[in-house]
Amino acid sequence: MKTSQFWYPLPARLVAQHPAERRGTEKMLVLHRDTGVVEHRHIADIVEYISADDLLVVNDTKVFPARLIGTWEDTPGEVEVLMVAAAPMDGTDMPSMAEDGLDRLEWNCILGSGRKCREEQVAVFGPNRELKARLVKPLAGIGMWRVAFICERPLAALLDEFGHTPVPPYVKREGTAEEERADRERYQTIYAKHTGSVAAPTAGLHFTPEIFAVLEAKGVRRCAVTLHVGPGTFRPVKAENIEDHHMDFEAFTVPPETAQAIRECKARGGRVFCVGSTTVRTLETVAASQPDGQVVAGSGASDIFIYPPYSFKVCDCMLTNFHLPQSTLLMMVSALAGRERVLCAYALAVQKEYKFFSYGDCMLIV
Numbered sequence: 131m132k133t134s135q136f137w138y139p140l141p142a143r144l145v146a147q148h149p150a151e152r153r154g155t156e157k158m159l160v161l162h163r164d165t166g167v168v169e170h171r172h173i174a175d176i177v178e179y180i181s182a183d184d185l186l187v188v189n190d191t192k193v194f195p196a197r198l199i200g201t202w203e204d205t206p207g208e209v210e211v212l213m214v215a216a217a218p219m220d221g222t223d224m225p226s227m228a229e230d231g232l233d234r235l236e237w238n239c240i241l242g243s244g245r246k247c248r249e250e251q252v253a254v255f256g257p258n259r260e261l262k263a264r265l266v267k268p269l270a271g272i273g274m275w276r277v278a279f280i281c282e283r284p285l286a287a288l289l290d291e292f293g294h295t296p297v298p299p300y301v302k303r304e305g306t307a308e309e310e311r312a313d314r315e316r317y318q319t320i321y322a323k324h325t326g327s328v329a330a331p332t333a334g335l336h337f338t339p340e341i342f343a344v345l346e347a348k349g350v351r352r353c354a355v356t357l358h359v360g361p362g363t364f365r366p367v368k369a370e371n372i373e374d375h376h377m378d379f380e381a382f383t384v385p386p387e388t389a390q391a392i393r394e395c396k397a398r399g400g401r402v403f404c405v406g407s408t409t410v411r412t413l414e415t416v417a418a419s420q421p422d423g424q425v426v427a428g429s430g431a432s433d434i435f436i437y438p439p440y441s442f443k444v445c446d447c448m449l450t451n452f453h454l455p456q457s458t459l460l461m462m463v464s465a466l467a468g469r470e471r472v473l474c475a476y477a478l479a480v481q482k483e484y485k486f487f488s489y490g491d492c493m494l495i496v
Contacts, residue, residue, distance in 0.1 A: 131373070131438065132371060136372075136455065136461055138455050138473055138477065144484065144485060146301075146487060146489035146490035146491075147301055147302060147489065148312075149317075149489045153320075153338055154337070156172065156336050156485075158171045159493045161472070161475045162496055163471065163496070166468075166471045170482060180348070181350070182348055185353065185391055186352045186405065187353055187388065187392070187402060187413065188355075188406075189406055190319070190356055191325075191357060191359060192318065192322035193296070196293065198292075198294070200254050201254060202245075202251065204252070209243045212296060215238050215358065216236070216237055216326075217236035232284075232325060236278050237279065238274060239263075239275055239276075240274055249265055249267060251264070251265045252264050256292045260282065260283070261281045261288045264277065300487060301489065318330060320338065320339065324356045324358075326358035326381070327358045327359040328361055329360070331405070331406040333492060336449075351395075353391045356412075357408040359380060363408075363458075366457070376435070379432065380411075381430075382411075382431070384413070384425060384426070388425075389424075392413070392444065393425065401446035407463075410462065410466075411432050412432060414443060414445065415430070416430075417443035423444075425444055436465050437462065438465045438468075449493070452484060452487065452490055
């Protein structure tokens with residue numbers, strides 16, 4: 131298929147620059163994939179579409195202040211560092227689900243600088259220049275480097291003090307302290323648990339304790355996977371044919387209790403509701419690795435690219451935000467509900483002035 135087949139017009143005013151005033155009040159477009167019928171609801175109404183036989187699966191990764199802005203130690207010039215993944219201890223560049231996360235001092239990072247970067251160059255960060263970053267070696271990918279951080283206090287504490295929440299590039303901000311405080315809370319799901327993401331699994335941003343309480347009262351079970359979202363989620367598809375695009379690897383874990391809950395759900399005839407594309411990618415990656423298509427417990431790294439036509443092995447229904455034109459995320463949604471139906475639903479969302487992208491409204495595909 132051609133990348134151009136996934137383009138749609140979007141007025142700039144519909145790109146959400148801030149979250150809804152109150153979490154859990156966002157609009158929700160419901161798309162029935164078998165009929166193409168569209169309903170205009172709100173996220174709290176999701177409880178009407180999920181039954182006690184179904185299973186809700188979320189991604190419990192946690193976003194950390196992974197964006198650092200500083201200067202070069204020995205020469206003038208600003209430098210920006212985006213921490214992508216803790217460098218594996220085995221010396222490879224493959225991301226892993228390391229439990230020591232922010233205790234690691236070597237990271238794979240994306241660098242932005244007005245000057246050419248070189249090995250052994252040092253950048254400094256913080257009001258007292260107490261965090262340093264030494265460039266170890268360049269890696270595959272534009273601006274990607276292995277970086278060794280040097281600090282006397284714990285890295286996590288320093289990031290908490292003067293790191294920035296890595297909101298997406300289409301969220302245009304002045305960078306005020308008030309915006310940073312708001313992003314620390316709202317660019318994070320209420321169930322975030324395992325630190326490691328540089329982008330939020332945004333479909334989960336809409337859930338509140340009240341919504342979960344209603345689902346629990348209905349007998350709906352909930353379980354989690356962990357996939358640490360990297361910047362590749364925003365990487366545009368530049369290939370003319372979508373089959374020529376390659377996804378970045380992202381580390382994931384499927385706990386034993388989640389694998390068991392999915393098997394039990396399928397056995398009783400229930401539906402697996404995936405919250406977000408990262409949950410879908412995790413489960414479909416694991417299922418694709420098994421001869422019988424079952425979900426099993428384990429950890430690994432996923433680079434699965436889901437686009438039409440694709441036969442889903444695990445995901446039956448999906449809650450997702452509205453995605454960028456010609457993006458891999460839009461292609462995944464199109465694989466589940468059909469390209470024509472998805473683009474028609476997007477046209478309706480534009481007409482009804484839904485808010486788009488990470489801080490925007492959501493779509494439920496059932």
